[in-house]
Amino acid sequence: MRGRRQALRTARSFVLVLAMLSVLGLAAVTWSQTPKAGGQANVAFSVRLETLNPPLINTSLGARIGQHMFDTLTTIDESGRVRPLLAERWSTSPDGLVWTFTLLRGVQFHDGAPFNAQAVVANFNHVLDPKLKYGRAGEYPVLKRTEAVDEHTVRFHLSEPWGPFPAYLTRPFAGAQVSPAAIAKGPEFLARNPVGTGPYKLEKFVPGQELVVVRNDAYWGKKPYLDRIRFVTIPEAGAREAALQAGDVHLAVPLPPQFERTVSGNPNLVWRADRGSRLVYVGINMFRPELQDARVRQAMDLAIDRDAIIANFLRGFARKPRSYVQSIAFGFTPVSDYPFDQGRAAALLKEAGWTKGRDGVLERANGEKFPSIVFRAFQGRVIGDFQAAQAVTGYLQEVGFPVVLRQLEHNVHFAEATKPENKTPQATSQLSLASIGNSVMDGSHTLKLFDFRRPIADAAFSWYHDKDVWPLVDTMLQQSDPETRLEAIRAAQKLMAPKSVWLPLYEVDQTAGMSKALRGLRVGPDEGYWLWGAWLDR
Amino acid sequence: MLPLLLRRTAEAVPTLLLVTLTIFVVVHVIPGDPAVMLAGEQAREEDIAGVRRHLGLDQPYHVQYLRYLGRLAHGDLGYSFTTRTAVTDVIAPRVWPSVQLALAAMLGASVLGLGLGILAALRPHGWFDTVVSLFSLLGVTVPTFWLGLMLMWLLAVHWQLVPSFGAGTWKHLLMPAVTLAAAPLGIIARLTRSEMLEVLQQDFIRTAWAKGLALRIVVLKHALRNMVLPAVNFVGMQVGIALGYAVVTETVFSWPGLGRLLIDAVTVRDYPTVQGLILLFAAVFIGLNVLVDGVAMWVDPRIRRATA
Numbered sequence: 001m002r003g004r005r006q007a008l009r010t011a012r013s014f015v016l017v018l019a020m021l022s023v024l025g026l027a028a029v030t031w032s033q034t035p036k037a038g039g040q041a042n043v044a045f046s047v048r049l050e051t052l053n054p055p056l057i058n059t060s061l062g063a064r065i066g067q068h069m070f071d072t073l074t075t076i077d078e079s080g081r082v083r084p085l086l087a088e089r090w091s092t093s094p095d096g097l098v099w100t101f102t103l104l105r106g107v108q109f110h111d112g113a114p115f116n117a118q119a120v121v122a123n124f125n126h127v128l129d130p131k132l133k134y135g136r137a138g139e140y141p142v143l144k145r146t147e148a149v150d151e152h153t154v155r156f157h158l159s160e161p162w163g164p165f166p167a168y169l170t171r172p173f174a175g176a177q178v179s180p181a182a183i184a185k186g187p188e189f190l191a192r193n194p195v196g197t198g199p200y201k202l203e204k205f206v207p208g209q210e211l212v213v214v215r216n217d218a219y220w221g222k223k224p225y226l227d228r229i230r231f232v233t234i235p236e237a238g239a240r241e242a243a244l245q246a247g248d249v250h251l252a253v254p255l256p257p258q259f260e261r262t263v264s265g266n267p268n269l270v271w272r273a274d275r276g277s278r279l280v281y282v283g284i285n286m287f288r289p290e291l292q293d294a295r296v297r298q299a300m301d302l303a304i305d306r307d308a309i310i311a312n313f314l315r316g317f318a319r320k321p322r323s324y325v326q327s328i329a330f331g332f333t334p335v336s337d338y339p340f341d342q343g344r345a346a347a348l349l350k351e352a353g354w355t356k357g358r359d360g361v362l363e364r365a366n367g368e369k370f371p372s373i374v375f376r377a378f379q380g381r382v383i384g385d386f387q388a389a390q391a392v393t394g395y396l397q398e399v400g401f402p403v404v405l406r407q408l409e410h411n412v413h414f415a416e417a418t419k420p421e422n423k424t425p426q427a428t429s430q431l432s433l434a435s436i437g438n439s440v441m442d443g444s445h446t447l448k449l450f451d452f453r454r455p456i457a458d459a460a461f462s463w464y465h466d467k468d469v470w471p472l473v474d475t476m477l478q479q480s481d482p483e484t485r486l487e488a489i490r491a492a493q494k495l496m497a498p499k500s501v502w503l504p505l506y507e508v509d510q511t512a513g514m515s516k517a518l519r520g521l522r523v524g525p526d527e528g529y530w531l532w533g534a535w536l537d538r
Numbered sequence: 539m540l541p542l543l544l545r546r547t548a549e550a551v552p553t554l555l556l557v558t559l560t561i562f563v564v565v566h567v568i569p570g571d572p573a574v575m576l577a578g579e580q581a582r583e584e585d586i587a588g589v590r591r592h593l594g595l596d597q598p599y600h601v602q603y604l605r606y607l608g609r610l611a612h613g614d615l616g617y618s619f620t621t622r623t624a625v626t627d628v629i630a631p632r633v634w635p636s637v638q639l640a641l642a643a644m645l646g647a648s649v650l651g652l653g654l655g656i657l658a659a660l661r662p663h664g665w666f667d668t669v670v671s672l673f674s675l676l677g678v679t680v681p682t683f684w685l686g687l688m689l690m691w692l693l694a695v696h697w698q699l700v701p702s703f704g705a706g707t708w709k710h711l712l713m714p715a716v717t718l719a720a721a722p723l724g725i726i727a728r729l730t731r732s733e734m735l736e737v738l739q740q741d742f743i744r745t746a747w748a749k750g751l752a753l754r755i756v757v758l759k760h761a762l763r764n765m766v767l768p769a770v771n772f773v774g775m776q777v778g779i780a781l782g783y784a785v786v787t788e789t790v791f792s793w794p795g796l797g798r799l800l801i802d803a804v805t806v807r808d809y810p811t812v813q814g815l816i817l818l819f820a821a822v823f824i825g826l827n828v829l830v831d832g833v834a835m836w837v838d839p840r841i842r843r844a845t846a
Contacts, residue, residue: 044703048802050618050620050621050628050802051620051621053621053622056576056620056621056622058575058576058806130588132592133585133588133589133591135573135577135585135586135588135589137585138577138585188622188623191621191622191623192623206631206794207621207628208794208798208799208802209792209794232703232704232792233792234703234792235789235792235798236687236790236792239686239687239690239702239703239790239791239792242687242690242691242694242695242702243694243702245695246694246695246698246701246702247698248694248701248702248703408569409570411570411805411806411807412568412569412570414574415569415570415571415574415575416569416570418574455582455583456582
């Protein structure tokens, strides 16, 4: 009996010790999960940052880095909803031509100047100043005038209704709020002196090389944890990875998928693949008569094995598209599975009057050959871009399209493809590789490219001429009611996808390598690597 | 000697003028419209036209060129398209890192290349000569890009002896300098070896051996003096070639020099920065040639007499 009691006591003590150990263990885990203030994070990124004047920053990644110093009036959360940032609330007039924003109180710029309605007016007047000729002025094409109603109320007057206007105020280029005193000193001053309201302020900037920011202790929002962040430009992906492996940086962004194995193989590092908003597609020049036949375009769609492209060139770090709208954007509706079926492609081509000749090239019954297709593509802009273009070329050749692939620099590619002579039936550019991100997370951002009346239609590289789409684009851009907009965005996708206006290839993930010591990193869908909520677990 | 050098310097002016015209034509002929690039892909036609007007690219070519020359005459290289800051301000901070890198690489390549070449020539076809030949060949043939990344993996990642990127200390300089030195080192070693072999077969060297002079005296006093002139010439040439290799080296190591700036400027079609940089490179190249001529005259009295 006594022995049994003794055994029970021992067992009880054992359980107690075990429980205490568990609590201690849990506490230890919790401790490591608790954000710690202080320290410096080093970030290697690919693009050169030559200026800190927001409307002149020319890359998304560069602008996102700038966002550590600049706030915008609104922001977009992970679910794609527009949220207040420097603006507390907003409303639109019944005709949709006036938007009124109420601003946060008690916010200061880094130079101590108050953030108020006059500052917002100064910012939009600066970006739209015709003398300064900022290309980014085009981000607000219908903004006529900005008016300070009182200290904390600002009114935007538009030339036509613009439903997603609050979403476009999240744009980090033209939408960033800069101190009016800095603006008054001119673009040359702004290039080196970023004076925003953001969680970090400038410590050091060496154009094209490095940017060091320090915590803004007077920040109006949640205080960031890191004392300092050093962003360094390392253009070479291999060198970025080496810097990460050597422990010289905590985050290397972006890293192509081929580095996944080596990064994951290091116990101190972690591989990140965050969902992105960039859709890689092939535009089909519909000025060309032979490409105006929907069956020919559908055959192209069916001839491409997207699963193989994603598995082989992107190592699975991409998603097969289901529509022309990015799957994380408002209004996305899956309209096709994009099957790979070269048999059906051949049948469609036959129906359109094209069959494979002895030389493997499509021809008509009278021997007329399918005109040679010039496919313009670029390398290094988006992960897997040129390899995908090579694969697409191969697939299209397999069904008989005489495709010739031409590699150009990304910037040159756009300028060349949109030359006036390429917008004629005699155009030499017939297929164009392209990509589009969706920083405003709204389907209209992509679908407006299919409105032939708008100059931005150039960015689609398809010049699709369909009057049925125009009223839908008008609705999605001009209406404010989410339900009405959603309906228009869905209808446009359902209308266009069966006609194969584009050849969507893949939605690429945002891949990067990171030290395990870096915690709390938030990654937005448009290369938004935000470190103001991050901390170092030393 | 001074009048000749002054004359050579004056002769450089028309060459540089020709360079300005050539660069102007080349940057305007290569595909790509800076206005489109700056305005962004979703910009309206009128925004692109506005940017083009603002940059002065809507003017006829001859007007643009003459304006460029006019500014150049006042020492003004214009404003960078991308940053809207003075090109001189964009270039100036990059000069010293480039000079540092070029000096370190060329000094190392010259001293080592001359030394190894001389030693290899003393025992032609011996084991040392074979090793030097092999490494010379590797130095010239291994791609700069690959060599840079390999050094980075070995020295920065595995041994953690030096930082993987950046500039400022000798540790930062080590890897880029070794990478940049590899090709010139190989060439200088090969040329020195063949030049030395030729000199060592001359009659006066045979006489020196016959007099019973020590190896050190024969090589350093008699042979070396006779091969200094060609050595100066090919070292001078290598400095110019190294400018080209520097573009790759600076990109791999994120070295904040002029080569990387050139690549970046070409990519975004920043015409004023590209023109400013090429003009600077041309001036450096011409300056080096004048310097090499000066050194040749200084070391060889025959050239001094001939030019006088």
